[in-house]
Amino acid sequence: MAVTGWIEVDDLYCKGCGLCVDACPQDVLRLDMERLTPKGYHPAQMTEETCTGCGICAVVCPDAAITVYRKTPQRQSRKAAGRRT
Amino acid sequence: MVEAKTEVIYQRPESFTDVHTHYCPGCTHGVAHRLVAEVIDEMGLREKTIGVAPVGCSVFAYNYFEMDFVEAAHGRAPAMATGIKRVLPDNTVFTYQGDGDLASIGIAEIMHAAGRGENLTVIFINNAIYGMTGGQMAPTTLPGMKTTSSPYGRDVELAGYPLKMAELLAQMEGSGYIVRRSLHDASNIRKAKKAIRLAFEAQERGLGFSMVELLSSCPTNWSMSAQEALGFVEEKMLPVYPLGDYKVTPALQELRV
Amino acid sequence: MAKELLKGNEAFAEAAIRAGVEAFFGYPITPSTEFLEHMARRMPKLGRAFVQAESEVAAINMVYGAACTGKRVMTASSSPGVSLMMEGISYIAGTEVPAVIVNVMRGGPGLGNIAPSQGDYYQMIKGGGHGDYFPIVLAPATVQEAVDYISLAFDLAEKYLSIVHVVVDGNMGQMMEPAELPPMREISDEIPEWAVRGAKDRDPNILTSIYIDPEDEEITNLRLLRRWKEVEKNEVRFQEYQMDNPEILVIGFGTAGRVASSAVRDARAEGIPVGLLRPITLAPFPEGRLEELCDQVQRILVVEMNSGMMLDDVQKIVKGKVPVEFYGRLGGVTPLPDEILDEIRRVSKNEGEISGDPRDEWMDRLEKMRTGDQ
Numbered sequence: 007m008a009v010t011g012w013i014e015v016d017d018l019y020c021k022g023c024g025l026c027v028d029a030c031p032q033d034v035l036r037l038d039m040e041r042l043t044p045k046g047y048h049p050a051q052m053t054e055e056t057c058t059g060c061g062i063c064a065v066v067c068p069d070a071a072i073t074v075y076r077k078t079p080q081r082q083s084r085k086a087a088g089r090r091t
Numbered sequence: 092m093v094e095a096k097t098e099v100i101y102q103r104p105e106s107f108t109d110v111h112t113h114y115c116p117g118c119t120h121g122v123a124h125r126l127v128a129e130v131i132d133e134m135g136l137r138e139k140t141i142g143v144a145p146v147g148c149s150v151f152a153y154n155y156f157e158m159d160f161v162e163a164a165h166g167r168a169p170a171m172a173t174g175i176k177r178v179l180p181d182n183t184v185f186t187y188q189g190d191g192d193l194a195s196i197g198i199a200e201i202m203h204a205a206g207r208g209e210n211l212t213v214i215f216i217n218n219a220i221y222g223m224t225g226g227q228m229a230p231t232t233l234p235g236m237k238t239t240s241s242p243y244g245r246d247v248e249l250a251g252y253p254l255k256m257a258e259l260l261a262q263m264e265g266s267g268y269i270v271r272r273s274l275h276d277a278s279n280i281r282k283a284k285k286a287i288r289l290a291f292e293a294q295e296r297g298l299g300f301s302m303v304e305l306l307s308s309c310p311t312n313w314s315m316s317a318q319e320a321l322g323f324v325e326e327k328m329l330p331v332y333p334l335g336d337y338k339v340t341p342a343l344q345e346l347r348v
Numbered sequence: 349m350a351k352e353l354l355k356g357n358e359a360f361a362e363a364a365i366r367a368g369v370e371a372f373f374g375y376p377i378t379p380s381t382e383f384l385e386h387m388a389r390r391m392p393k394l395g396r397a398f399v400q401a402e403s404e405v406a407a408i409n410m411v412y413g414a415a416c417t418g419k420r421v422m423t424a425s426s427s428p429g430v431s432l433m434m435e436g437i438s439y440i441a442g443t444e445v446p447a448v449i450v451n452v453m454r455g456g457p458g459l460g461n462i463a464p465s466q467g468d469y470y471q472m473i474k475g476g477g478h479g480d481y482f483p484i485v486l487a488p489a490t491v492q493e494a495v496d497y498i499s500l501a502f503d504l505a506e507k508y509l510s511i512v513h514v515v516v517d518g519n520m521g522q523m524m525e526p527a528e529l530p531p532m533r534e535i536s537d538e539i540p541e542w543a544v545r546g547a548k549d550r551d552p553n554i555l556t557s558i559y560i561d562p563e564d565e566e567i568t569n570l571r572l573l574r575r576w577k578e579v580e581k582n583e584v585r586f587q588e589y590q591m592d593n594p595e596i597l598v599i600g601f602g603t604a605g606r607v608a609s610s611a612v613r614d615a616r617a618e619g620i621p622v623g624l625l626r627p628i629t630l631a632p633f634p635e636g637r638l639e640e641l642c643d644q645v646q647r648i649l650v651v652e653m654n655s656g657m658m659l660d661d662v663q664k665i666v667k668g669k670v671p672v673e674f675y676g677r678l679g680g681v682t683p684l685p686d687e688i689l690d691e692i693r694r695v696s697k698n699e700g701e702i703s704g705d706p707r708d709e710w711m712d713r714l715e716k717m718r719t720g721d722q
């Protein structure tokens with residue numbers, strides 16, 4: 007089953023440097039040229055749904071502007087769930 | 092049964108404040124800050140850490156870390172950190188310094204802090220230039236590299252050769268952990284973080300002086316885009332400043348983090 | 349406690365230890381080195397911090413760091429070393445953390461010599477480092493006084509979040525003199541709320557001397573000035589000697605003041621109505637007292653071991669109300685009581701105004717005396 011991920015870019019921190027755009031292996035990021043952050047930068051945004059949640063964009067972001075989420079489908083038995091607690 | 096679990100793969104470290112930094116877009120000072128904050132979070136050190144900010148572009152580092160901080164005179168961070176650590180040996184003390192700060196005006200202070208084996212961690216940002224004052228030659232400027240004070244390119248006959256701080260500091264018996272890493276791509280950033288972790292582990296274990304030299308970009312004063320600047324680090328800086336472990340005390344070699 | 353025969357520098361260092369100093373950072377320099385050596389012997393045994401730094405630059409920055417933790421810290425040096433410390437001193441002043449610096453002054457400028465001098469008056473009193481700040485300067489004249497004032501120096505530093513310079517000279521540093529040391533004081537476990545000790549259960553503390561917005565720096569400068577006004581109001585200290593209706597007032601501090609006191613005693617024995625004002629706080633200067641005395645005396649003689657630095661301050665206060673004369677020895681030469689006695693005799697016969705800078709005539713007299721010496 008496909009691993010799906012997504013990211014959020016915080017306008018407070020993003021400076022539109024584009025490093026995440028270049029680093030994303032799935033090429034799903036672009037700078038949003040239609041929008042400016044309160045500090046006057048074009049922030050990064052996700053343009054495709056094929057993000058894997060690999061986290062590379064966040065690793066290279068110099069402004070800790072990116073939060074990365076991943077939805078991991080997993081088989082889960084009640085027993086296994088019980089063991090986890 | 093198939094369930095989907097949402098994991099947070101990455102989020103802003105807790106040891107960061109909610110402040111927009113003054114660094115230029117794409118400057119890897121920010122990456123270095125984040126890695127330090129992540130390591131401090133992971134090791135649970137925030138409440139006992141005291142940072143020492145330098146003079147240089149990172150002069151306001153204290154605004155970005157959610158922890159006690161002092162601001163040193165240009166180059167004197169290791170002396171200031173020594174003063175703090177000697178009276179508060181149970182606290183975690185680190186300095187964050189640029190190459191002008193550490194390798195030029197403060198070279199006496201850094202060498203002697205290492206020589207004494209001060210149980211400190213030093214995060215050393217080598218961007219081959221004086222960022223804050225607008226791009227003058229640093230002791231780490233590459234041969235031939237143009238800066239505002241080496242407008243024809245650094246002429247080694249006149250201005251000497253780059254100082255290799257990791258190599259120098261590794262010679263000190265008091266050094267416990269001295270490595271050079273780079274911030275030019277994700278995999279190197281991950282390695283840099285591991286090194287920062289080990290440097291703080293060295294301090295927590297009382298293993299002596301620790302320094303992580305980080306090859307870093309200055310898109311503004313190199314007159315490049317953020318991405319081109321990372322390319323410059325990889326292509327031009329790496330050959331002059333080889334990455335590697337220059338000194339790892341045996342007690343750390345066994346440590347797995 | 350009984351008096352002990354103590355070497356000046358060692359007594360000063362021990363006084364600091366008894367006052368609860370928790371860290372000493374220094375670099376050897378004559379004539380203050382015994383201070384550092386005493387600390388090297390004693391501090392580690394007491395579990396306190398001692399570092400022989402790589403330079404005075406490093407030493408003062410170690411002091412700066414340790415001062416930021418809210419603990420009692422100090423350094424001791426001598427003139428060329430204190431010059432190197434000026435960077436850190438300015439930062440400490442700008443950060444508003446307490447620190448005590450002992451300067452065992454020697455002859456200068458430059459490498460000069462290791463003989464006793466008061467040539468650092470301007471550097472100490474007027475600040476020395478860059479920027480708008482006001483150090484407190486204590487100038488004891490005996491080993492006992494220095495011992496007492498080193499304790500006070502820490503209290504003042506903490507009370508006013510200020511630099512406190514204790515200035516002595518090589519005479520006092522090297523002198524063996526009986527003195528009584530205070531009992532060992534408990535180290536305070538109080539943590540000032542501004543101190544950096546790790547942000548546990550509170551917001552982070554940030555200690556810096558940067559105020560990038562000039563408006564903020566101005567507010568800081570004003571805060572320092574207001575604090576200084578409090579110091580001026582509360583902390584002036586001086587000693588007077590033979591002040592029974594004096595017509596001539598001798599003013600001298602430290603060793604020069606001490607030598608002058610013997611001369612004043614001898615002059616009184618000759619029937620000359622002379623008294624001595626010995627400022628102990630050079631900053632704040634006993635300005636109010638000197639103003640009062642201007643209305644009582646007919647002539648003032650300033651005695652220093654420099655080219656007349658305090659003289660400038662005295663003249664500023666006297667404002668020409670009374671003629672001011674000067675006698676100084678320079679370059680590490682200590683005046684003898686007889687030299688000052690001769691000066692008092694001379695001044696007692698002088699009448700009328702002094703034309704121009706009192707230094708002009710003094711230089712001529714000194715040169716004549718020196719050639720006569722040989």
Ligand SMILES: Cc1ncc(C[n+]2csc(CCOP(=O)(O)OP(=O)(O)O)c2C)c(N)n1
Binds near residue numbers: 188190191218222229
């Ligand atoms: C005593 C003193 N000399 C010079 C300066 C001016 N100055 C400020 S930052 C700096 C260089 C900083 O360069 P670096 O340490 O490489 O840090 P970067 O800005 O590149 O991060 C200089 C020379 C100063 N603040 N203090």
Ligand code: SF4
Binds near residue numbers: 015020021025050071
């Ligand atoms: S790397 Fe960070 S700051 Fe740069 S564009 Fe991407 S999110 Fe914005």
Ligand code: SF4
Binds near residue numbers: 029032059
């Ligand atoms: S998490 Fe990975 S795939 Fe998703 S946007 Fe970031 S770099 Fe691209």
Ligand code: SF4
Binds near residue numbers: 115118119223309
């Ligand atoms: S001047 Fe250079 S080092 Fe300084 S913040 Fe800008 S890019 Fe970074």
